[in-house]
Amino acid sequence: MSKWFISGFADEIDPSLDRQLEALAEFGVEWVELRAADGVNVSDFTPQKRREVREKLLAAGVRVSSIGSPIGKIPLDEPFQPHMERLKRCLEVQKELGAPYLRMFSFYPPQGRRPEECRSQVLERLSALLEEAGRWDAVLLHENEKGIYGDTAPRCLDLMEALGGPRFRAVFDFANFLEVGQPTWEAYQKMRPYIQYIHIKDADGEKKIVPAGRGEGRVQDILADLAAAGWEGFLSLEPHLVDFAGLAALERDPQKRAAMDGKTAWHTALTALRDILSTIPEAG
Numbered sequence: 001m002s003k004w005f006i007s008g009f010a011d012e013i014d015p016s017l018d019r020q021l022e023a024l025a026e027f028g029v030e031w032v033e034l035r036a037a038d039g040v041n042v043s044d045f046t047p048q049k050r051r052e053v054r055e056k057l058l059a060a061g062v063r064v065s066s067i068g069s070p071i072g073k074i075p076l077d078e079p080f081q082p083h084m085e086r087l088k089r090c091l092e093v094q095k096e097l098g099a100p101y102l103r104m105f106s107f108y109p110p111q112g113r114r115p116e117e118c119r120s121q122v123l124e125r126l127s128a129l130l131e132e133a134g135r136w137d138a139v140l141l142h143e144n145e146k147g148i149y150g151d152t153a154p155r156c157l158d159l160m161e162a163l164g165g166p167r168f169r170a171v172f173d174f175a176n177f178l179e180v181g182q183p184t185w186e187a188y189q190k191m192r193p194y195i196q197y198i199h200i201k202d203a204d205g206e207k208k209i210v211p212a213g214r215g216e217g218r219v220q221d222i223l224a225d226l227a228a229a230g231w232e233g234f235l236s237l238e239p240h241l242v243d244f245a246g247l248a249a250l251e252r253d254p255q256k257r258a259a260m261d262g263k264t265a266w267h268t269a270l271t272a273l274r275d276i277l278s279t280i281p282e283a284g
Contacts (some may be wrong), residue, residue: 004227006273007065008200008237013262015039017053021060023263027270030061032237033098035068042067043086044092050096055126057097064099065234066141066197071129072105073145076121080128086128091136101141101197101223103171104129104149106159115149122149123162130168141197143171144187146179153177153187160194169196174217175203175240184217188225196232198223200273209240211272220276227280239269 010032012022017037024032034042037053045053057064069090074083087104094102106126109118133140137217142150142159150156158171172195177187188195203213212219223235243266 003232004277005031005065005234006047006237006270007033007234008033008266008270009033009068010266012035012239012242013266017056019263021056021062023266024062025060027267029270030193031063031065031234032057033066033068033092033103033234033238034053034064034099041070043070043090045089045093047092050093054097065080065095065236066101066103067094067097067099068103071102071124071140072107072148074119075108075110077110080125084112084128084132087132091133091138093135094138095260101139103131103141103143103197105143105145106155108147108148113153115155118149119158122159124210126159126163126168130163134167139169139196140169141169142172143199144173144182146176151176151180156187157190157194160191164194170194171197171199172222173199173201173238174212174219175199175209175215178203178215178217179207184219184222188218188222192229194224195226195233197216197233198235199238200235200269201240209280211239211241211269213272213276220279223276224280235273237269237273239265239268241269242264 006029010024013020013023015038021256067090071090072085090102106122109115130140144151144156150159156170170191172191174184177184199211200217201211202210202217204210204215242260242262
């Protein structure tokens with residue numbers, strides 16, 4: 001039987017960490033993918049903020065499934081050393097909060113350059129990030145984000161075959177693949193051996209983000225296949241159903257979301273996921 005845990009980006013509920021934790025308790029969710037607390041990105045946490053967040057999480061009985069870092073979400077022609085320092089701050093947060101993973105990306109090609117032309121530079125930078133992460137005994141998870149080098153299944157697979165191992169694995173994001181025209185089942189077949197973590201969001205034929213199961217991501221099919229194979233891990237909700245605080249800083253072209261508050265949107269996404277899981281007996 002599979003052993004799955006529901007987590008998610010609670011900063012989409014509300015910027016306030018206190019309100020995030022109140023909602024998670026109400027929803028019966030015991031894990032969070034920590035991206036921001038009280039409007040502060042994890043990469044900007046001070047030592048005092050780390051301690052404050054840790055104490056609140058402990059008091060609420062909520063654990064961190066992954067640090068939702070912004071590492072690798074910059075153009076390749078931006079200076080690298082300041083970004084390395086940002087990684088170190090994220091690794092400090094990961095260590096203090098006891099998170100098993102740190103989510104990251106594989107850089108935006110500079111304007112006018114094709115991704116294939118950037119491969120060597122991408123691998124060089126990722127190798128440096130992985131070397132630093134190794135000093136912290138950390139596991140980095142690459143997310144297939146729209147517009148970065150690793151946004152399609154073939155290029156994600158390329159990264160895994162070149163650098164993959166126990167300390168470099170894949171996040172599978174349904175909607176992000178759909179946004180770049182990548183069929184999710186095809187992506188899943190390529191990436192299945194490397195999938196360590198799953199982001200739950202779906203997209204329809206117009207590439208609009210919708211709750212899981214209401215789009216073209218074949219979420220139920222893929223989760224059922226994983227369950228049958230005995231896959232274990234986190235299903236992390238990233239609803240993206242409303243314009244939440246900080247969205248503009250996360251997305252290059254944020255689309256207009258439905259007129260509902262963050263808590264309602266999160267609960268909508270959670271209910272959709274639980275409905276899907278109720279149809280998969282092996283999903284425990």
